[in-house]
Amino acid sequence: MKPENTRVLVITGVFPPMPIAEGDHIARLSQGLADRGYSVDVLTSTQADGKSVKGCRVHPEIEHWNWASQGKVLRFAQDLKPDLIFIWFIGMAFEFHPMISLIPTRLKAALPGTQIVTQITAPVGVRPKDHPFLTRLNLKLSARALGGDHISYEYGTILRDSDRVIAMAKPHLERFAEHLPGLEDKSVIIPPPPLIPMSMPGEASRLKGREMLGVPADAPLFAYFGRLYVGKGLEYLIKGFAKVRAEVPDARLAIIGGAAPDYFKSGWSVDDLHAIAREEGIEDVISWTGEFPFDTDAGSLYLRAADYAVLPFSEGAALNNSSIAACAAHDLPVITTLGDRPEPEFIDGENVLLVQPKDADALAEGMLRTLRDAALAARLRAGSVDLTKKYFSWDATLDSTMNVFRDALATAAVRVPA
Incomplete structure (x- = not known):
């Protein structure tokens, strides 16, 4: 599927002007993907500035990432009907709440034909123990309802149910693979480029x-x-x-x-x-x-x-x-x-x-x-x-990310009968 025919939904808890490098990174990456021809919508936190990047539509609609906002995320995705969902994940970006760790499975149930690619920017997952008892109970009941093996305490079903996983360094991928044997088969490593506009050398x-x-x-x-x-x-x-x-x-x-x-x-x-x-x-x-x-x-x-x-x-x-x-x-x-x-x-x-x-x-x-x-x-x-x-160039980052998207979408096309 060509970029100009591909609708991508980015789900991220951080976005400028929030003071975290992951926010700067996904903003520039989203803009770069839009520049390459993708139709990009970004669902993010209410603290984000929807006008901070060009070329993509930014929706700062989630006040808190928790069980109460899960339905809003699912409804947004169902209304948009993207070809691919790109989850930009690190635990602190989503308030360490376990809701986000189960969202790939929920999205797959709601949108069976949509591919899910998750980029994990660092080995920092969710922290259920930091949340109240009812949150942990809901996690346990939800995990049981979703069923299957390999549901991680830190990453939920992200590793299992994402169609592709992007890590940013080999030591990180090795740590993620400890939660899911064989993860490397559907994973790639894409290091971050410089996240700041470059001045003239000299x-x-x-x-x-x-x-x-x-x-x-x-x-x-x-x-x-x-x-x-x-x-x-x-x-x-x-x-x-x-x-x-x-x-x-x-x-x-x-x-x-x-x-x-x-x-x-x-x-x-x-x-x-x-x-x-x-x-x-x-x-x-x-x-x-x-x-x-x-x-x-x-x-x-x-x-x-x-x-x-x-x-x-x-x-x-x-x-x-x-x-x-x-x-x-x-x-x-x-x-x-x-x-x-x-x-x-x-x-x-x-x-x-x-x-x-x-x-x-x-x-x-x-x-x-x-x-x-x-x-x-x-x-x-x-x-x-x-x-x-x-490793450290925006062209290389965008090329590698687009290759992951193409691979995921091509695999989906093979699964769907003509």
């Missing part, structure tokens, strides 16, 4: 970015890029940078991005980071950008200003991290962390420099090593260019 952009950050033109500048929340390892970065600063007094750090809501209810606050910076005596040499509009090149200009990127993820880096895509697309040497499930595409000392997570000393050593070893820095820059060419 010295003018570099100097403009430094002016925006208040950083001297000749100061060595390390940059963190991404929203700020628990799990990003920023407390270790600040402590590690204090050690770097002790040896390189003119070094500077930019923390590029605003604070995300505390989805995990951890009690974490960005104020904690400022307190650490004050305790370390480096508050005045850190530039904090705060949130910036997702549809401007401000984020790109900040990255043009940097000499090195430092992304200290607490659980280790993987291809799904859009922060890595953004930094690599700006040809920056990337210093990041090694997780329990290593990302096979990351080669230590070649396209990233890997250090242990949650270790300020290891981060400081990695930063100093990259700063002092010009050959290493050049090799890492070249590695960033190679990663970008292979």
Whole structure:
């Protein structure tokens, strides 16, 4: 089926201006699919701005994702009669409510001929235990009514009843497959491209970015890029940078991005980071950008200003991290962390420099090593260019997503008698 003859319904709990990378990503992806010829409708939360993207129809109609809104989702889909439903899933986007984890099965019952593709942006499912007893009881009764095996506590029937599943990194797909043997047979990996509009490369952009950050033109500048929340390892970065600063007094750090809501209810606050910076005596040499509009090149200009990127993820880096895509697309040497499930595409000392997570000393050593070893820095820059060419481009993302859609629709066509 050609794109111009294909109606796609996107279901997402997040969309701009909501401060979460997944919202920026699905907005640009929806617009890109519309630009490629698909008829795209987006059903999303009431906090979304329906005019924030062009080319697709945005319906900010769901106030809360729960059992009460399930009927509204189903009725919307039945009225639209899409050829394909694209569910953009991460638990926090849907308030961790288990309703969304059973929606593929409900949609298949309501629209038997419609294909369902689900992209899971990170291994963060729903959390029934965080909800009241009646919610958990409804989940148990609903799961029993839906029947069959392989109903996951975190992912419900998403893995089982989606016709295709898209993961964003191999370590993630391996974790999902633990819930459903054989999942790989209907799954693909599509890493995220940079989620920000790109500025022009060159010295003018570099100097403009430094002016925006208040950083001297000749100061060595390390940059963190991404929203700020628990799990990003920023407390270790600040402590590690204090050690770097002790040896390189003119070094500077930019923390590029605003604070995300505390989805995990951890009690974490960005104020904690400022307190650490004050305790370390480096508050005045850190530039904090705060949130910036997702549809401007401000984020790109900040990255043009940097000499090195430092992304200290607490659980280790993987291809799904859009922060890595953004930094690599700006040809920056990337210093990041090694997780329990290593990302096979990351080669230590070649396209990233890997250090242990949650270790300020290891981060400081990695930063100093990259700063002092010009050959290493050049090799890492070249590695960033190679990663970008292979994985981190919007054309590649759209091509891969369209291939998944075509495959799902072709399979459906074979099943339906002429």
